[in-house]
Amino acid sequence: MFKILRDMLRYNVEFAIGFVLTLSIFLFALAHFWAPLPDTAIYLLPPDMPPSAQYWFGTTSRGQDVLWQMSSAIWNTMLFGLTVTVLSRLLAVAVGMLSGYLGGRWDQALMTLNDTMIALPNIPILLLVYFVMRDSMSWPVLAATAALLGWNYDARLIRSVTLSLRNREFTRHAVFAGMSVPQILVRQHLPYVMPVIFFTAMNNLIWAIGLEVTLSVLGFSDINRPTIGGMIYWANQHQAIIAGIWWWIAFPIIAIVLLFLGLFLLAISVNEYIDPRSRLSRMGA
């Protein structure tokens, strides 16, 4: 593992940049555990202070330090995004691989479900869930709901990969070697599906974070818990742009753009590394 990391840092510029970017943002987000003030506290600092030596990124109109707000916000937004991504990847892999490998009635049933889910509009469903759940709405519930909405396109993609693998000779050979369906899927097919998982994970993460931002900006989430979207929501509420409090909006947006960039670079370089063709070349095929 360490050797792989070292090789990738040394030989792949995209990976090195992506790694440094993501790592610094992660460390920055991690720092919120040592924040001097609780992140939900308001009006403890002088409001509307521009960036200075004391408040690096300025303060908000609600009397919060933008630096520490951002630290918490990135942490919470990432947590939400990653939860959605992991859950939806699990669903996509399970449905896609089973559907592609088993075929027949299983395939028909799973793909009917899949296509029905694709037809559902995301935002209205989430709003519906929000109105039904009301007070018991928390970020894990929102993440689970988003995960349920975010796997279907990728399940189709994974299904098509598995479908082509199913017709390869080594799959038939594996059956005659007595391997069970889980063994075939996990040991034989998963290495080919991994690049798809990684690549769609990236897309999905961006989608999930975007969804969180959208819902927060609209005010449909726990607005007291700092998130990137939540920060933008409060900045809008206080008409930060008109009032010239640009740092309240600019820094969260720069942070999220850098995070996307870092993750994107990581995703494409890792993808190149785990791609079967590149793997085979390195092994000397």
Add this chain to the structure above:
Amino acid sequence: MSALLELQNVNKDYRIGGFFDSATLRAVKNVSFTLDSSKPEIFTIVGESGSGKTTTARMILGNEAPTSGTLRFMGQDIAAIHSRADRLKFMARAQPIFQNPFEAFNPLTTIDYFLFSTAKRFLGLRDKAAVDAATDKALNHVGLSLAEVRGRYSHELSGGQLQRIAVARALIPEPKLIVADEPVSMVDASLRMSIVNLFRDLRDRLGVSIIYITHDLSTAYYISDRVIIMHRGDVVEAGVAQEVLGNPQHPYSRALSQAVLPPDPEAARKIIMAKIQ
């Protein structure tokens, strides 16, 4: 005499075309033959692409059900095998060898996984030493050893070696029948003979019957005991290999045998020059 494998009037239809205008293609027509369990042999099915030879092989292995007719393996109707336990029992007795040795093993996983899986599942072995011993024994039959194969990936070995390992894997459960679909068409000429000789050896030494499927008449002549020639789903000629291939009677078998270029420049050139005139 008891039959190892018995095909009776086996037919296979495929529906081709769209939903509204479909036609049936009869890929295999009325094929019957019997392999005797007391007399192991190399039984060859010769045919070109589209002759139905691969479909027949798939039916024998239970990958495809016949449209009509029956295939019995050691008295059991192959198409009636449904449960996983029965299927495993059948696979322990009848094993396949595939066409492309590079495709038969997953390029991204080590080859020994296939061997160990076979030993665990079909021999019911749990103990690692016993699994290794069974695998090594099978590899010894093909002139290899576990030490040479353990931890290797398919690209580290030649096509001939891989095909021998594929044969060894098939031998682990000590099957009665091996179905080899074009096993040498992707193997280099210098290694081809080693596979073909291996089949002879398995028949004589281990008493395994082999169904050898090929389009290549010269290797068919070289190793077969009996042969059937298939053309568009029909068996056009059947019998003892040396007689059928040495002196074909049916026009199609004759055309097929004349289409084989002799490995001799003078004779081959005469055939080509005659075609030009």
Add this chain to the structure above:
Amino acid sequence: MLNTLQAPTTTDSVLRVEGLKAYYQMNYFGVRREVRAVDDVSLTINRNEIYGIAGESSSGKSSLIKTIAGAITPPLRVVEGSVKFDFGGRALDVYADPQAMKAARWQNLSYIMQGSMNVLNPVRRVKHAFHDFAFKHMGISQSAFRSRVEQHLHRIGLDPRVLESFPHQLSGGMRQRLTIALATVCEPDFIIADEPTTALDVLVQQDVLALIKDIQQRMGASIIFVTHDMTVHAAIADRIGIVYAGRLVEEGPTLDVFRRPQHPYTAHLISSLPRIGDNKKRSALPGKPPNLADPPSGCRFHPRCPLAVDKCRSENPPLVVRQTGRVACWRAGEVQAA
């Protein structure tokens, strides 16, 4: 009839390959690999000659032919040596002058490819393929081009009506004949063919070979082709070059190579060919083909060679003229045709 077995009497060459080295150079995350697919090959092909290159998969024969055609893409690179054509006084150095190479394509130099379906677009009629490949090289009007194509098809025994059909309506043999027609419609001086009959059914193989031979004789073109199938070489090649592990190990007139192989590898290739009417046991070559990323020292065949001595393990035998051909073996005189 047998005079076709002799090498052509005209000695002027159309292709001269000198000291050609083409390597696959790869670098993935610090894993550097160099595969010497073509390693110091020199050969000459005469006008009006069919030259067959034989060898096993991954012996470098396909890389050799790609390098000769100037159709290589990274990671395969020419490291050393030259490929020079001479089209009736018009000289062309493939790796010195890519522009001239482009101009010569199809008109002087054409290809017969292996999978005919890869050449003929499955959703367009066959006539479009002719138009796409050959029209701009001929410099004649549309209608003149059309009649030229029809004339050409007629000459090689194909019904010009096939031009109006889609590839899937034609049989594999017919499609391969069309790709041959496509490669020869401009009457090139030199044709390169990669496994021209491998994907074909046995029954049409002879007809396709006869077609290639017939066109070559009538147009007086030179052909270089690659196949692993020795019987195809026996049928149409005037001379054969045997490639083993990226090197040319033997070359000579077809009949001589088959009757009196001088390299132990060639001898084995020929003796292991099974034939109908003879099922005496044939031996197989031991060992495995060499890894071109890490080839054996000395003669690359020595680990599998029954005649190998110490010298073979340490010193690489040069390709030297011997009898009617050339051979690279320290013990060439002692090889027995089995």
